[in-house]
Amino acid sequence: MRLTSFYPVICTSRIEETRAFYTDLFDFEVTFAADWYVSLRRPGPPAYELALLDHTHPTLPEAHRAPVRGLLLNLEVEDVDAEWERLVERGGLTPELPLRSEEFGQRHFIVADPAGVLVDVITPIEPSAAFADQYTGG
Structure with a gap:
Protein backbone atom coordinates (compact mmCIF):
# COMPACT_ATOMS: atom_id res chain seq x y z
CA MET A 1 0.00 0.00 0.00
CA PRO A 58 -24.37 10.20 9.64
CA THR A 59 -21.04 9.65 7.86
CA LEU A 60 -20.06 7.67 10.97
CA PRO A 61 -21.52 4.22 11.50
CA GLU A 62 -24.35 4.63 14.01
CA ALA A 63 -22.74 2.37 16.63
CA HIS A 64 -19.68 4.66 16.70
CA ARG A 65 -21.32 8.08 16.98
CA ALA A 66 -19.70 9.19 20.19
CA PRO A 67 -17.25 11.91 21.25
CA VAL A 68 -13.59 10.98 21.26
CA ARG A 69 -12.16 9.26 24.35
CA GLY A 70 -8.70 8.08 25.24
CA LEU A 71 -6.77 9.94 22.53
CA LEU A 72 -3.35 11.49 23.14
CA LEU A 73 -1.65 13.60 20.46
CA ASN A 74 2.11 14.03 20.77
CA LEU A 75 3.52 17.31 19.47
CA GLU A 76 7.32 17.36 19.47
CA VAL A 77 8.77 20.86 19.64
CA GLU A 78 12.25 22.35 19.78
CA ASP A 79 11.79 24.07 23.16
CA VAL A 80 9.13 22.65 25.48
CA ASP A 81 9.99 25.16 28.19
CA ALA A 82 9.16 28.04 25.84
CA GLU A 83 5.87 26.35 24.91
CA TRP A 84 5.04 25.88 28.62
CA GLU A 85 5.59 29.60 29.09
CA ARG A 86 3.49 30.49 26.01
CA LEU A 87 0.60 28.06 26.48
CA VAL A 88 0.29 27.65 30.24
CA GLU A 89 1.93 30.57 32.02
CA ARG A 90 0.92 33.31 29.56
CA GLY A 91 -1.84 31.52 27.63
CA GLY A 92 -3.82 30.31 30.61
CA LEU A 93 -4.20 26.65 29.59
CA THR A 94 -4.67 24.29 32.51
CA PRO A 95 -2.03 21.58 32.55
CA GLU A 96 -3.27 18.01 32.94
CA LEU A 97 0.35 17.07 33.65
CA PRO A 98 2.86 19.75 34.68
CA LEU A 99 6.15 20.32 32.89
CA ARG A 100 8.65 17.66 33.85
CA SER A 101 11.55 15.56 32.61
CA GLU A 102 11.09 11.81 32.27
CA GLU A 103 13.81 9.19 32.59
CA PHE A 104 12.62 7.56 29.35
CA GLY A 105 13.81 10.58 27.35
CA GLN A 106 11.18 13.31 27.29
CA ARG A 107 10.70 16.71 28.82
CA HIS A 108 7.00 17.42 28.45
CA PHE A 109 3.64 18.63 29.72
CA ILE A 110 0.07 17.72 28.82
CA VAL A 111 -2.96 19.96 28.20
CA ALA A 112 -6.44 19.03 26.94
CA ASP A 113 -8.27 20.45 23.93
CA PRO A 114 -11.99 21.39 24.16
CA ALA A 115 -12.97 17.92 22.89
CA GLY A 116 -11.07 16.27 25.75
CA VAL A 117 -8.14 15.10 23.61
CA LEU A 118 -4.87 15.21 25.52
CA VAL A 119 -2.07 17.13 23.82
CA ASP A 120 1.39 16.10 25.00
CA VAL A 121 3.95 18.81 24.17
CA ILE A 122 7.38 17.18 24.11
CA THR A 123 11.05 17.88 23.61
CA PRO A 124 13.15 14.72 23.43
CA ILE A 125 16.00 14.63 25.96
CA GLU A 126 18.73 12.14 26.72
CA PRO A 127 17.22 9.07 28.41
CA SER A 128 18.65 7.68 31.62
CA ALA A 129 20.94 4.67 31.41
CA ALA A 130 18.01 2.47 32.48
CA PHE A 131 16.13 3.38 29.28
CA ALA A 132 18.93 4.05 26.77
CA ASP A 133 19.16 0.42 25.63
CA GLN A 134 15.45 0.31 24.81
CA TYR A 135 15.88 2.74 21.91
CA THR A 136 16.34 0.83 18.68
CA GLY A 137 17.58 3.60 16.41
CA GLY A 138 15.99 4.33 13.08
Whole structure:
Protein backbone atom coordinates (compact mmCIF):
# COMPACT_ATOMS: atom_id res chain seq x y z
CA MET A 1 0.00 0.00 0.00
CA ARG A 2 1.21 3.48 -0.84
CA LEU A 3 -0.29 6.07 1.51
CA THR A 4 -0.94 9.53 0.16
CA SER A 5 -2.03 10.98 3.51
CA PHE A 6 -2.59 9.98 7.11
CA TYR A 7 -4.22 12.09 9.82
CA PRO A 8 -6.39 11.74 12.92
CA VAL A 9 -10.05 12.81 12.92
CA ILE A 10 -11.35 13.97 16.30
CA CYS A 11 -15.05 13.23 16.86
CA THR A 12 -16.54 16.01 18.97
CA SER A 13 -19.63 18.08 19.69
CA ARG A 14 -17.38 21.13 20.12
CA ILE A 15 -16.23 21.73 16.54
CA GLU A 16 -15.75 25.52 16.76
CA GLU A 17 -13.96 25.56 20.12
CA THR A 18 -11.67 22.72 19.04
CA ARG A 19 -10.94 24.42 15.70
CA ALA A 20 -9.99 27.62 17.54
CA PHE A 21 -7.73 25.66 19.93
CA TYR A 22 -5.63 24.20 17.09
CA THR A 23 -5.65 27.29 14.85
CA ASP A 24 -5.01 29.86 17.58
CA LEU A 25 -2.50 27.91 19.67
CA PHE A 26 -0.78 25.50 17.27
CA ASP A 27 -0.80 27.40 13.94
CA PHE A 28 -3.08 25.03 12.03
CA GLU A 29 -4.97 26.54 9.09
CA VAL A 30 -8.49 25.63 7.99
CA THR A 31 -8.55 23.97 4.55
CA PHE A 32 -12.25 22.97 4.60
CA ALA A 33 -15.02 24.06 6.94
CA ALA A 34 -18.61 22.91 7.32
CA ASP A 35 -20.77 22.92 10.43
CA TRP A 36 -20.09 19.18 10.83
CA TYR A 37 -16.46 18.82 9.60
CA VAL A 38 -13.30 20.92 9.67
CA SER A 39 -10.06 19.96 7.96
CA LEU A 40 -6.89 21.53 9.36
CA ARG A 41 -3.35 21.66 8.02
CA ARG A 42 -0.20 22.98 9.60
CA PRO A 43 2.04 24.21 6.79
CA GLY A 44 5.45 22.67 6.53
CA PRO A 45 7.58 21.17 5.48
CA PRO A 46 6.62 18.85 6.83
CA ALA A 47 2.90 19.60 6.70
CA TYR A 48 0.65 18.05 9.33
CA GLU A 49 -3.09 17.42 9.08
CA LEU A 50 -5.89 17.05 11.59
CA ALA A 51 -9.66 16.94 11.14
CA LEU A 52 -12.67 17.52 13.38
CA LEU A 53 -15.99 15.72 12.89
CA ASP A 54 -19.33 16.21 14.61
CA HIS A 55 -19.72 12.91 16.42
CA THR A 56 -23.43 12.71 15.53
CA HIS A 57 -22.91 13.03 11.77
CA PRO A 58 -24.37 10.20 9.64
CA THR A 59 -21.04 9.65 7.86
CA LEU A 60 -20.06 7.67 10.97
CA PRO A 61 -21.52 4.22 11.50
CA GLU A 62 -24.35 4.63 14.01
CA ALA A 63 -22.74 2.37 16.63
CA HIS A 64 -19.68 4.66 16.70
CA ARG A 65 -21.32 8.08 16.98
CA ALA A 66 -19.70 9.19 20.19
CA PRO A 67 -17.25 11.91 21.25
CA VAL A 68 -13.59 10.98 21.26
CA ARG A 69 -12.16 9.26 24.35
CA GLY A 70 -8.70 8.08 25.24
CA LEU A 71 -6.77 9.94 22.53
CA LEU A 72 -3.35 11.49 23.14
CA LEU A 73 -1.65 13.60 20.46
CA ASN A 74 2.11 14.03 20.77
CA LEU A 75 3.52 17.31 19.47
CA GLU A 76 7.32 17.36 19.47
CA VAL A 77 8.77 20.86 19.64
CA GLU A 78 12.25 22.35 19.78
CA ASP A 79 11.79 24.07 23.16
CA VAL A 80 9.13 22.65 25.48
CA ASP A 81 9.99 25.16 28.19
CA ALA A 82 9.16 28.04 25.84
CA GLU A 83 5.87 26.35 24.91
CA TRP A 84 5.04 25.88 28.62
CA GLU A 85 5.59 29.60 29.09
CA ARG A 86 3.49 30.49 26.01
CA LEU A 87 0.60 28.06 26.48
CA VAL A 88 0.29 27.65 30.24
CA GLU A 89 1.93 30.57 32.02
CA ARG A 90 0.92 33.31 29.56
CA GLY A 91 -1.84 31.52 27.63
CA GLY A 92 -3.82 30.31 30.61
CA LEU A 93 -4.20 26.65 29.59
CA THR A 94 -4.67 24.29 32.51
CA PRO A 95 -2.03 21.58 32.55
CA GLU A 96 -3.27 18.01 32.94
CA LEU A 97 0.35 17.07 33.65
CA PRO A 98 2.86 19.75 34.68
CA LEU A 99 6.15 20.32 32.89
CA ARG A 100 8.65 17.66 33.85
CA SER A 101 11.55 15.56 32.61
CA GLU A 102 11.09 11.81 32.27
CA GLU A 103 13.81 9.19 32.59
CA PHE A 104 12.62 7.56 29.35
CA GLY A 105 13.81 10.58 27.35
CA GLN A 106 11.18 13.31 27.29
CA ARG A 107 10.70 16.71 28.82
CA HIS A 108 7.00 17.42 28.45
CA PHE A 109 3.64 18.63 29.72
CA ILE A 110 0.07 17.72 28.82
CA VAL A 111 -2.96 19.96 28.20
CA ALA A 112 -6.44 19.03 26.94
CA ASP A 113 -8.27 20.45 23.93
CA PRO A 114 -11.99 21.39 24.16
CA ALA A 115 -12.97 17.92 22.89
CA GLY A 116 -11.07 16.27 25.75
CA VAL A 117 -8.14 15.10 23.61
CA LEU A 118 -4.87 15.21 25.52
CA VAL A 119 -2.07 17.13 23.82
CA ASP A 120 1.39 16.10 25.00
CA VAL A 121 3.95 18.81 24.17
CA ILE A 122 7.38 17.18 24.11
CA THR A 123 11.05 17.88 23.61
CA PRO A 124 13.15 14.72 23.43
CA ILE A 125 16.00 14.63 25.96
CA GLU A 126 18.73 12.14 26.72
CA PRO A 127 17.22 9.07 28.41
CA SER A 128 18.65 7.68 31.62
CA ALA A 129 20.94 4.67 31.41
CA ALA A 130 18.01 2.47 32.48
CA PHE A 131 16.13 3.38 29.28
CA ALA A 132 18.93 4.05 26.77
CA ASP A 133 19.16 0.42 25.63
CA GLN A 134 15.45 0.31 24.81
CA TYR A 135 15.88 2.74 21.91
CA THR A 136 16.34 0.83 18.68
CA GLY A 137 17.58 3.60 16.41
CA GLY A 138 15.99 4.33 13.08
